[in-house]
Amino acid sequence: ETGVTQTPRHLVMGMTNKKSLKCEQHLGHNAMYWYKQSAKKPLELMFVYSLEERVENNSVPSRFSPECPNSSHLFLHLHTLQPEDSALYLCASSQDLGDEKLFFGSGTQLSVL
Amino acid sequence: GQQVMQIPQYQHVQEGEDFTTYCNSSTTLSNIQWYKQRPGGHPVFLIQLVKSGEVKKQKRLTFQFGEAKKNSSLHITATQTTDVGTYFCAGRNSWGKLQFGAGTQVVVTP
Numbered sequence: 558e559t560g561v562t563q564t565p566r567h568l569v570m571g572m573t574n575k576k577s578l579k580c581e582q583h584l585g586h587n588a589m590y591w592y593k594q595s596a597k598k599p600l601e602l603m604f605v606y607s608l609e610e611r612v613e614n615n616s617v618p619s620r621f622s623p624e625c626p627n628s629s630h631l632f633l634h635l636h637t638l639q640p641e642d643s644a645l646y647l648c649a650s651s652q653d654l655g656d657e658k659l660f661f662g663s664g665t666q667l668s669v670l
Numbered sequence: 671g672q673q674v675m676q677i678p679q680y681q682h683v684q685e686g687e688d689f690t691t692y693c694n695s696s697t698t699l700s701n702i703q704w705y706k707q708r709p710g711g712h713p714v715f716l717i718q719l720v721k722s723g724e725v726k727k728q729k730r731l732t733f734q735f736g737e738a739k740k741n742s743s744l745h746i747t748a749t750q751t752t753d754v755g756t757y758f759c760a761g762r763n764s765w766g767k768l769q770f771g772a773g774t775q776v777v778v779t780p
Contacts, residue, residue: 559714599674600713600758600770647712655766658703658715 560584563648563662570638571670578633578665580648588654589631591623594645594664606631607654638669674761676771683749684779691774693742693759701762702735702742707773708755716757751778 561582570576582589591603605613606625620642622634631648645664651657673696683689693702701720705713717726719735719742726733730753732745742759756773763769 559712597679597772599772600760602768658718659705659713659768660715661712663712 559660559662561648561650561660561662563646563665565665566663567666567668569668569670570635572638572640574638575634575636577635578646578648578667580631580633580662582629582631582648582650582660582662584650584652584660586650586652586660587628588651588657589625589628590649590651590659591631591633592647592649592661594647600647604633605654612654635667638667640669643667643669674759674769674771676759676774678774679772681774681776682779683753683776685749685751687749688745688747689749689776690743690745691757691776693744693761693771695740695761695769697740697763699739699761700764700766702739703760703762703768704733704742704744705758705760706755707758711755713758746776749776749778751780754778 564579588607590605593601602615603617604623609625620637624632645666647664648662649659651659675694677692703718704716707713717733722739723737724735730747734743756775758770758773760768760770
């Protein structure tokens, strides 16, 4: 238990579906992140939030839409995904931005059919 | 842009043997972190190195940060089956951006 909880653990969706991934951290951290992990590739940073403000967007397709309603919750809204979007989506948090270690959730294994 | 390369990509180790995995950055880093991800699990923070030439030990794991702060290594002695997993390095550049390597997948043979 890392203090970062992600739901669902597994998700299968069609290309026309709309779904949301949820992340909640119980660590009192100020920064939250979405990462994409594909096989044989480095972790790809998708979005960064600090104190509920988005601070980084690494050219992620608009079919991925993040939402951070408060410093403890982070969502990733998905719509009209492509099969190549199938991957493990990891949420992480850190005390603050900068030289901080990341605490990862267990991830959502997403399969797009 | 900044790139972080890890070698080897795969490491098969006999239980009880030692091995080393390496991390190389194309740019000078302000610090470097190491994470371990067990099969089916998520990355877990192991350590952070900040100073040039720094060496830190955690039981059988020895982490080193190069003098030029562009490379790092993780050495494991007397490998055990519990060491199975993928080890990632993540280098932070002077702008604060954290870049992960692709990881070294370690398989331990009893």
